[in-house]
Amino acid sequence: MRYGKQLLVLAALLVTIGAATQASAGSAQRTLTNPNVSIETIVQFGDNVQPVTIEENSRINIARVIQIGGTGTVDATIVQNGVRNYVDVIQVGGTTNASVGQSGLSNTAEITQIGNSTNALLLQIGDMNTGAVRQFGRFNWLAIFQFGR
Known part of the structure; x- marks a missing residue:
């Protein structure tokens, strides 16, 4: 009986360690969308993050990645x-x-990239455009296009 309890404790410990390892690599996503506000x-x-694609078409759009x-x-x-559009x-x-x-009417974008090779493309069409890009890497490429209406 004594060894049975020790085996149960050992099994519980292994399950806990396995869950902690899985939680240390993964993703989380939160979305709120209606015709007036879209937040993602x-x-x-x-090691294996998946490509992210977000498309928002509400009056106010907020995306954070x-x-x-x-x-x-x-x-x-x-x-x-x-x-109003906001991206962070x-x-x-x-490679980022x-x-x-x-x-x-109002577009704001902030991009921060850290990697060996960093690449960013920012296109803003509106009357009030604000863009900030920070790149820390050996090979950096950036293109910003801002147009008024």
């Missing part, structure tokens, strides 16, 4: 059409790629 938040971490990858490629594409992208990986397209 995606957080990914681990945080991708913490290993040495591989990290990709995010965000398209927003609305009156934070990427860490061997971010493409943001915004069309509306």
